[in-house]
Every structure is written in structure tokens, then in C-alpha cells.
Amino acid sequence: MTEVTFGVSSQGTTSVAPPSPESIRELEDKLKKRSGGPLFQEPQQKQPRTDSRLRFGIPISPSNVESPNGNGSIQGSFASPQQDAPTTEHMPGNTQPENVQLQMQIQLQELQDALTKERKEKERLVLLLRHKEQDHEAAKAQIKKLQDAFVEKVRQSCTTEREQEQHSVHQKFYTLGQVVVQRDMSEVWHDGRLLKDTKAKLEKLRDELDEVKKRSQEKKKEEKKKGKVNADDDDCAGEEELLSLQLLQNNLQKEEAVLQAEMDSLDVQKHVFIKDIKRIRNEDASRFNKCPVLNERYILQRLLGRGGFSEVYQAFDLAEVR
Structure with missing residues (x-):
């Protein structure tokens, strides 16, 4: 709190020293550091410092006042406490702290409103993002379901085609011929x-x-x-x-x-026909003969050929649907 001091001039009149800017800033810092209660509080008006004899109603005479020269005498006349004691209501320095406090309260309210608005906007965006994620997950699940159904249809189609190919191969055994394995493990063609x-x-x-x-x-x-x-x-x-x-x-x-x-x-x-027979045999012996899905994208349909340790399959692209 700022202290207002009163002094006695050489003419015998009482003067009031206005609060300095440093004392105002010190007041604001102390108000900010206070915990609990409002941030800004109306400063209490401090009573002017007067002589104790004035407070107890003791009249002051020139003989009772200590002279700064030490001789016990002082020039001028003293007025009564009721007439000369100044009040803080008429001090010109009181309006400046009140204006600063009012401005700071307005700025604080604006910051609180901005924070509230920003928090509401953030909550709205989070809720919107959550709805978007739910929609994305639902669409992804639907696509996965359709892909599974399509993969099942492709596998059924491949199984049907293989059965037809095997039936056609058995029919051609009687017309074109077949490959027969002899005792020495050599393959011989019979017409x-x-x-x-x-x-x-x-x-x-x-x-x-x-x-x-x-x-x-x-x-x-x-x-x-x-x-x-x-x-x-x-x-x-x-x-x-x-x-x-x-x-x-x-x-x-x-x-x-x-x-x-x-x-x-x-x-x-x-x-x-001989190539088809070898291809069907290799396809039946392959580990990819169940139409697996590779990399969650390519479904293998039928074996096209085999060379060495490599196998070439016809596949369907589930991502580009081709």
C-alpha cells in the first residue's frame, strides 16, 4: 500500500505528496501475487499521517512542536485538525490507479471471452473430427465387407473353372492322349x-x-x-x-x-494339351492353389506358367478393380 505523508511547511500549512508511478506499479504487482479472492481489489484509503496529539485532541502550540533547529520555536500558525487535515477523497492521484484497474479488468474479461470462444471452437472441431473418423471407419468396414464378398465370389469362380478344365482334360485323354510315367520315372506320350x-x-x-x-x-x-x-x-x-x-x-x-x-x-x-496337363499338375502342387490374397490387394486366380523356382499367376487387383 502507498503511504501518503503530510508535512508542515515553513509557512505553517499542511502539504500532501501524491503517489508516484513506482508505488502504483508496486501496488499492482502485490495485487497480482495475492492468492485467493479477486485479482483486483479496491485499495483501502489510508488515513493521513498526523501527529498523535491531533488524534487525541491535544492542541498544538508552538512550544509543543519540536523545532527542526532544536530551539523549540517554529514560525507560522497551525490550523485545527478539522480544517487542515486532508482527505483521500479529494486526492488527485487516486483516479489513475482506478483507471488502470478498470482497463486491466476489461482486458482480462476480453481474454476470458477469447479463451472461452477458442475452447468452444476446439470442442466443435474435436467433435467434428470424431464424427469424420467414425464415418471413415464405417466406410472402411463396408469396403472390407464388399471385398471379402468379392474375394469369395472370385474363389468360387476359380474353383468352377478348374473343375471344368480338369473335366475337359479327362475328356481329351481319350481323343488326344495322355502322358504316362514309366518305371524309370520317365514320361512317355501315348496317343x-x-x-x-x-x-x-x-x-x-x-x-x-x-x-x-x-x-x-x-x-x-x-x-x-x-x-x-x-x-x-x-x-x-x-x-x-x-x-x-x-x-x-x-x-x-x-x-x-x-x-x-x-x-x-x-x-x-x-x-x-501337354502344357495344360503340366500346368494343372503344377497348380495342384503349388501352395498358392487356394486363391490367397497377397498384400491385402491382389487375389491369385490361376497359374499361367512355371519356370525354375518361380511361378506366374494371373491375379485380380482389388484396389483398382481390374
Whole structure:
């Protein structure tokens, strides 16, 4: 608290010293450090310091006042305490602390309002973020559920395709043939019924064609020996027989070309069929034959090929749906 001192001037009048700015700042620091209660408190008005004789109603005479020179005398006249004692209500320095306190209270209220507003905004953002996270988790769970259903459908489709491929392979065993493992662990190809029949037809046709060619050559030799000076009925019959052999040879050659093309096509089918058999065997022996999902993104569908220690699979991308 600031102290207001009163002194006696040489003219005999009482003077009041106004509070200094340092004392005001000291007052504010003390108010801030106080714990409990309001931060700002109206300062108590301190009574002016007067002589104890004035408080007890003892009249002051020049002889009762101690002279600063030590001779017991003082110049001037003294007024009564009721007339000369100043009050703090009329002090000009009291308005400055009140204005500072009012400004600080206003600033504190503004800071409290700003903090309250910021706290409400933060709570709103946290609540909004929580709702967003819940929506994201719900969408993620829905996508996961759809992916699981899609993976199950893909696995069922792959299982159906494999069963159809195996059934087709078993059917081709009777038409094209199959690979048989012998005692020495070597694989040997055995032709099927269709290949055997086609080969037999081709061999028979080639035998007939060779026979026709041989007869045609013999007939030509006979015609050369007879000569062509006087043609008679035997010569005409021989020429007709030669022409018929030539036509038969041409027809047999055409049939041979057709059977040969069919045989070539069967050979191509046989090589493809052998690759399919090996692929199905490797796929059945592979550890990825159950259509697993790799990296939570790629689902393996079917084995395309195998080389060395590597396997190439056809996969479906669950992220890009392709």
C-alpha cells in the first residue's frame, strides 16, 4: 500500500505528496501475487499521517512542536485538525490507479471471452473430427465387407473353372492322349483314339497313293513299249486306264493333304494339351492353389506358367478393380 505523508511547511500549512508511478506499479504487482479472492481489489484509503496529539485532541502550540533547529520555536500558525487535515477523497492521484484497474479488468474479461470462444471452437472441431473418423471407419468396414464378398465370389469362380478344365482334360485323354510315367520315372506320350485313327487313315491313304503311282508308272512303260504307230482298241483302253489312274492319284493326293492338315492341327492341340496337363499338375502342387490374397490387394486366380523356382499367376487387383 502507498503511504501518503503530510508535512508542515515553513509557512505553517499542511502539504500532501501524491503517489508516484513506482508505488502504483508496486501496488499492482502485490495485487497480482495475492492468492485467493479477486485479482483486483479496491485499495483501502489510508488515513493521513498526523501527529498523535491531533488524534487525541491535544492542541498544538508552538512550544509543543519540536523545532527542526532544536530551539523549540517554529514560525507560522497551525490550523485545527478539522480544517487542515486532508482527505483521500479529494486526492488527485487516486483516479489513475482506478483507471488502470478498470482497463486491466476489461482486458482480462476480453481474454476470458477469447479463451472461452477458442475452447468452444476446439470442442466443435474435436467433435467434428470424431464424427469424420467414425464415418471413415464405417466406410472402411463396408469396403472390407464388399471385398471379402468379392474375394469369395472370385474363389468360387476359380474353383468352377478348374473343375471344368480338369473335366475337359479327362475328356481329351481319350481323343488326344495322355502322358504316362514309366518305371524309370520317365514320361512317355501315348496317343489317343483320334490321333490313332487319323494316323491310320493317313498311312492307308499313302499306301493307296503309292500303289496308284506304281501302277501308273508301269502302265506308262507298257505304252512306250507298244508304240503309237497304229492305234487300235487295245491302245485306247490302255490310255483310258492310264487317265483313270492319274485321276485317282490326284484325288488321293488331295485327301492326303486334308488328312495331313488335320494331323498337323492335332499335333498342335497335343502340344497345348501337354502344357495344360503340366500346368494343372503344377497348380495342384503349388501352395498358392487356394486363391490367397497377397498384400491385402491382389487375389491369385490361376497359374499361367512355371519356370525354375518361380511361378506366374494371373491375379485380380482389388484396389483398382481390374
